[in-house]
Amino acid sequence: MSELLTRDEYAAIAKGLDFPRSPFIDGRFHTAGGGEFETVNPATGETICKIGACSGEDVDLAVARAREAFEEGRWSKLHPAERKDVLIRLCKLITRNARELAVMESLDSGKPIRDCVTIDIPETIHTIKWHAEAADKIYDQTAPAGEDAVAMIVREPIGVVAAVLPWNFPSLMLAWKIGPALAAGNSVIVKPAEQTSLTALRIAELAMEAGIPRGVLQVLTGDGPGVGEPLGMHMDIDMVSFTGSTETGRRFLRYAADSNLKKVVLECGGKNPAIVLADAENLDLVAGHVVNAAFWNMGENCSANSRLIVQAGIKDALMERIQARLRDWKTGDPLDPQNHLGALIDADHCRKVASYLDGIEALAGGALAGAYLEPTLVETDRDHRLAREEVFGPILSVITVASADEALEIANDTQYGLAASIFTANGRKALSAARAIRAGTVTVNCYGEGDITTPFGGYKQSGFGGRDNGLHAHDQYTETKTIWIDLSDPAAQDDVG
Numbered sequence: 001m002s003e004l005l006t007r008d009e010y011a012a013i014a015k016g017l018d019f020p021r022s023p024f025i026d027g028r029f030h031t032a033g034g035g036e037f038e039t040v041n042p043a044t045g046e047t048i049c050k051i052g053a054c055s056g057e058d059v060d061l062a063v064a065r066a067r068e069a070f071e072e073g074r075w076s077k078l079h080p081a082e083r084k085d086v087l088i089r090l091c092k093l094i095t096r097n098a099r100e101l102a103v104m105e106s107l108d109s110g111k112p113i114r115d116c117v118t119i120d121i122p123e124t125i126h127t128i129k130w131h132a133e134a135a136d137k138i139y140d141q142t143a144p145a146g147e148d149a150v151a152m153i154v155r156e157p158i159g160v161v162a163a164v165l166p167w168n169f170p171s172l173m174l175a176w177k178i179g180p181a182l183a184a185g186n187s188v189i190v191k192p193a194e195q196t197s198l199t200a201l202r203i204a205e206l207a208m209e210a211g212i213p214r215g216v217l218q219v220l221t222g223d224g225p226g227v228g229e230p231l232g233m234h235m236d237i238d239m240v241s242f243t244g245s246t247e248t249g250r251r252f253l254r255y256a257a258d259s260n261l262k263k264v265v266l267e268c269g270g271k272n273p274a275i276v277l278a279d280a281e282n283l284d285l286v287a288g289h290v291v292n293a294a295f296w297n298m299g300e301n302c303s304a305n306s307r308l309i310v311q312a313g314i315k316d317a318l319m320e321r322i323q324a325r326l327r328d329w330k331t332g333d334p335l336d337p338q339n340h341l342g343a344l345i346d347a348d349h350c351r352k353v354a355s356y357l358d359g360i361e362a363l364a365g366g367a368l369a370g371a372y373l374e375p376t377l378v379e380t381d382r383d384h385r386l387a388r389e390e391v392f393g394p395i396l397s398v399i400t401v402a403s404a405d406e407a408l409e410i411a412n413d414t415q416y417g418l419a420a421s422i423f424t425a426n427g428r429k430a431l432s433a434a435r436a437i438r439a440g441t442v443t444v445n446c447y448g449e450g451d452i453t454t455p456f457g458g459y460k461q462s463g464f465g466g467r468d469n470g471l472h473a474h475d476q477y478t479e480t481k482t483i484w485i486d487l488s489d490p491a492a493q494d495d496v497g
């Protein structure tokens with residue numbers, strides 16, 4: 001926390017920011033053809049600035065420039081070590097501008113500055129750097145083809161990749177996509193969520209300064225129907241990597257089917273359980289994980305544990321500790337580093353989240369003001385919509401169970417399968433539960449998404465087609481080619497055919 005400044009110091013940085021206002025196409029800010037939209041600070045409701053919205057022609061232009069860059073090999077044919085050097089230069093530039101980027105992110109999204117400074121921007125840098133470093137350390141393979149042939153299995157960049165992003169981790173999700181996609185040699189077109197375009201635009205500008213050739217990293221601003229759909233339907237885009245709602249993810253599968261069968265990778269929603277069994281140790285620590293898992297980033301997190309499934313024997317002791325923890329989790333001005341929760345993405349979304357509480361008495365929290373909603377605890381049965389739907393806000397649904405088997409059955413009774421946590425002192429129970437839970441990430445006696453080295457993505461309707469993070473992400477941005485070379489003596493061969 002020592003790196004944090006005061007609220008007034010952050011406000012002074014905010015005053016001095018120069019906001020990017022246009023899409024970034026072919027290495028420069030470009031006058032958009034689709035009018036303008038306002039980007040609003042959810043914490044105050046004030047307009048930060050107007051940003052140009054891309055037209056269909058702008059999308060076509062960006063795709064043409066991306067294709068040209070790819071075919072000319074400006075980036076795709078560089079030695080991997082050269083791509084590494086440029087991406088590391090980009091990381092240095094992001095680091096140099098980290099404070100401004102953190103404040104920009106907080107203003108644009110309502111995220112607490114403490115998280116932007118200590119998590120979002122450092123993790124953005126770490127992610128790009130990790131993939132950059134991997135670029136010249138990944139080997140291709142040869143197959144066991146015998147003495148008379150060499151069979152090489154080589155990776156090649158896919159081509160033009162569109163990265164369609166959500167608003168909940170604007171720069172980090174950008175890094176999760178562009179890190180591996182650029183390291184692998186692709187041209188990337190980013191479509192940030194309309195609410196949160198600012199840091200993506202600034203990072204694209206820094207990428208140009210770092211030496212990423214024009215056309216290789218572009219950012220198209222605008223909304224889903226105006227920009228996301230034309231990207232999804234485009235005949236010259238080779239892949240879409242998407243993070244967002246399951247409903248919109250489904251659309252990208254349809255776009256691909258109705259256009260060129262582009263590769264689609266989806267990272268979608270979750271309704272993730274935290275299971276606390278009666279033998280869990282150190283309930284203070286468990287309560288800390290449960291609170292963090294549910295309320296970090298205002299619960300606007302696909303991997304939030306929004307269901308607490310707790311065994312009856314320890315429920316009261318745990319709830320007492322959770323309530324005590326919550327008293328320290330202050331909600332308010334995102335630029336004040338004392339606050340753990342800032343504003344939700346906008347007042348409409350906040351009202352929608354709060355409407356889940358209609359007719360329910362909360363055990364704690366529940367106060368609503370503008371785009372702010374206090375962290376809220378509610379007791380529900382397993383079939384309540386709060387316990388089944390992805391709320392994407394700071395509401396934790398508490399479900400009491402009699403046994404570990406019942407807990408696991410409820411945990412899996414969902415259309416989603418992104419993440420889960422289990423707390424127990426019994427190693428055998430922990431491991432068998434981790435295997436039984438149908439989710440992409442299961443944490444034992446802790447909460448988290450893993451780290452850059454571990455793949456992240458979902459089972460069932462939480463994901464499709466691949467994983468973010470780790471070398472698994474690198475794989476998803478490459479095609480696999482077989483090159484078979486015959487080594488046998490032509491003179492000794494029978495005729496063919």
Ligand SMILES: NC(=O)C1=CN([C@@H]2O[C@H](COP(=O)(O)OP(=O)(O)OC[C@H]3O[C@@H](n4cnc5c(N)ncnc54)[C@H](OP(=O)(O)O)[C@@H]3O)[C@@H](O)[C@H]2O)C=CC1
Nearest residue numbers: 165166192193194223224228229244245248268269302392
């Ligand atoms: N898994 C996750 O991390 C996330 C899940 N969600 C869930 O989704 C809910 C709705 O949030 P929302 O922002 O609308 O999420 P969406 O899934 O709609 O948005 C994600 C991205 O897809 C774009 N998009 C939206 N509609 C279309 C479309 N028809 N064609 C192509 N692209 C499109 C969005 O653009 P634009 O927003 O500019 O219109 C945005 O860039 C949330 O309440 C939450 O439950 C939301 C964000 C992240």
Ligand SMILES: CCCCCC/C=C/C(=O)O
Nearest residue numbers: 123168243301302303449
């Ligand atoms: C520091 C790791 C943050 C991971 C956030 C993962 C969330 C993804 C999403 O909501 O899409």
